[in-house]
Amino acid sequence: MYIYILIYIYKFIFHFFFRAIAEGVDRNVLCIIVLLTCQPQRPIMTRIFTYFMQQRYNINVVILVPGVHGVRAFNVRPYTASSCTSVEPVETDIKDGDVWDVFPSRLKNLHGCPLSVIVWDIPPYMRVNWQSSDPMDGLAGLDGLLLRIVARKMNFTLKLMANEPNGLIGGSSYINGTFTGAYKMLRERRANITIGCAACTPERSTYLESTSPYSQMAYIIVMRARSGYSIYEVMLFPFEKGTWLVVSTVLGLHWLVGSRWRMPSPILAGWMLWIFVIRASYEASVFNYIHNSPVKPSPRTLEQALNGGFRFITDHATYRMTLQIPSFQGKTSISAGQPVDVFDALLKAPWKTGAFTSRAFLAAHLVGHRHHRNQLLILGEKIIDNMLCVYFPQGSYFAWEINNLLFNMRSFGIFQHHSQILAWNSMPTTTTDTDTPGKSIHSSKESAARGFAESMSFVLAALNCLMGALCFSIAVFGLELLSRRRRWTGLAWLFERV
Ligand SMILES: *[C@@H]1O[C@H](CO)[C@@H](O)[C@H](O)[C@H]1NC(C)=O
Numbered sequence: 366m367y368i369y370i371l372i373y374i375y376k377f378i379f380h381f382f383f384r385a386i387a388e389g390v391d392r393n394v395l396c397i398i399v400l401l402t403c404q405p406q407r408p409i410m411t412r413i414f415t416y417f418m419q420q421r422y423n424i425n426v427v428i429l430v431p432g433v434h435g436v437r438a439f440n441v442r443p444y445t446a447s448s449c450t451s452v453e454p455v456e457t458d459i460k461d462g463d464v465w466d467v468f469p470s471r472l473k474n475l476h477g478c479p480l481s482v483i484v485w486d487i488p489p490y491m492r493v494n495w496q497s498s499d500p501m502d503g504l505a506g507l508d509g510l511l512l513r514i515v516a517r518k519m520n521f522t523l524k525l526m527a528n529e530p531n532g533l534i535g536g537s538s539y540i541n542g543t544f545t546g547a548y549k550m551l552r553e554r555r556a557n558i559t560i561g562c563a564a565c566t567p568e569r570s571t572y573l574e575s576t577s578p579y580s581q582m583a584y585i586i587v588m589r590a591r592s593g594y595s596i597y598e599v600m601l602f603p604f605e606k607g608t609w610l611v612v613s614t615v616l617g618l619h620w621l622v623g624s625r626w627r628m629p630s631p632i633l634a635g636w637m638l639w640i641f642v643i644r645a646s647y648e649a650s651v652f653n654y655i656h657n658s659p660v661k662p663s664p665r666t667l668e669q670a671l672n673g674g675f676r677f678i679t680d681h682a683t684y685r686m687t688l689q690i691p692s693f694q695g696k697t698s699i700s701a702g703q704p705v706d707v708f709d710a711l712l713k714a715p716w717k718t719g720a721f722t723s724r725a726f727l728a729a730h731l732v733g734h735r736h737h738r739n740q741l742l743i744l745g746e747k748i749i750d751n752m753l754c755v756y757f758p759q760g761s762y763f764a765w766e767i768n769n770l771l772f773n774m775r776s777f778g779i780f781q782h783h784s785q786i787l788a789w790n791s792m793p794t795t796t797t798d799t800d801t802p803g804k805s806i807h808s809s810k811e812s813a814a815r816g817f818a819e820s821m822s823f824v825l826a827a828l829n830c831l832m833g834a835l836c837f838s839i840a841v842f843g844l845e846l847l848s849r850r851r852r853w854t855g856l857a858w859l860f861e862r863v
Pocket residue numbers: 446474475476477520
């Protein structure tokens with residue numbers, strides 16, 4: 366904590382000397398100004414307070430006036446029951462006091478004064494009902510509730526302001542100081558606060574005042590879950606292509622040779638044993654597949670997804686995050702609407718599409734669409750973590766007070782408490798957890814029913830194959846019958862050969 370002592374002597378000095386010093390102090394710190402003048406003091410003090418309050422947003426200024434009976438101290442109480450912008454000097458007693466008597470906390474009760482807050486819709490963080498007569502009731506969502514608690518604790522009223530252009534979520538910010546949206550408005554001092562899933566970034570905290578992070582956000586990639594294998598694919602599964610080739614060649618040879626030559630008994634016994642082993646291993650593998658219901662493999666890391674030719678979709682606010690990740694360049698497109706709408710777009714997109722989004726948006730989407738949990742899959746590798754901050758115009762004295770409040774609220778676990786409304790428990794599995802999405806979440810009764818259905822469909826598929834083979838042999842038989850007729854000599858020739 367620094368204390369700057371500025372000596373204010375004559376009125377004309379104010380413009381040249383005093384302001385130059387005050388502007389050189391780049392952060393708002395505690396200021397003590399010693400006023401040495403023979404002119405009427407109150408108007409000068411009012412001017413000093415007006416400068417500090419309105420230009421610097423610094424409330425922690427005390428003016429010391431030495432006199433014959435000792436030193437008198439003055440500061441301001443801008444927020445009182447009768448005024449919201451008072452810059453009148455108020456004398457304070459600083460004898461035997463500590464720093465908190467010199468700079469008392471004057472923001473604990475703002476006496477119902479209005480603060481302008483830039484808000485935008487971004488469920489589940491903020492939902493704004495602009496029609497609501499009381500702005501307090503018009504706010505919902507995690508950050509909306511937070512703002513309401515802060516407003517109630519500090520006793521201020523809300524003056525809600527829409528982002529510019531309307532409908533924009535947040536705004537972009539560049540390190541060269543070019544800002545858009547809400548952050549531009551704050552830089553131009555057209556509002557007092559903004560809150561609503563605003564990421565903490567170095568660009569923003571360079572040009573704006575911010576609180577410490579009050580909440581965390583994990584960015585992930587959500588993909589569509591792939592369907593399991595069809596029963597016919599499962600039937601071919603137990604052996605590789607080569608093995609199938611060998612088995613069918615051996616069987617074909619046996620058929621050709623066996624029709625002409627009777628095998629000696631030892632070879633026949635070996636042959637039977639071989640058939641038995643092949644059959645047993647085939648059945649065991651099929652059984653294993655049916656009971657583990659494997660799914661087609663999905664990528665587990667971002668690299669695998671990129672190599673697999675994945676493309677990504679995201680909403681326009683989250684899109685700004687992808688600009689910092691080189692792997693996403695040229696592979697990401699913006700899906701219109703709110704961040705939570707990206708999942709509907711994902712379910713309609715082709716399979717090799719991933720949604721770049723946050724866990725909270727997914728949890729919010731699942732509140733209304735619990736059945737989507739089986740259709741979605743989270744990429745095993747988490748992409749980045751982000752923090753959320755509340756922003757103020759540069760130097761704003763509200764930052765410190767609200768930061769303290771948020772810190773206390775975080776210690777009490779209010780954020781976890783509020784976020785219980787999201788469907789955290791029904792999150793889809795990640796691709797590294799397990800190969801069988803949706804399996805663990807079925808109750809045992811349900812999985813028994815599913816297992817039965819799958820076994821039955823396998824039996825049905827086997828029956829279909831048998832029927833197919835039967836149809837084939839009937840067709841061959843029919844053709845053979847036809848070849849007996851005189852007109853079909855070509856066919857007869859063919860069957861002679863076979
Ligand atoms: C909040 O401000 C209003 C308006 O000045 C006042 O009537 C009320 O008593 C204040 N509440 C508290 C808890 O101080």
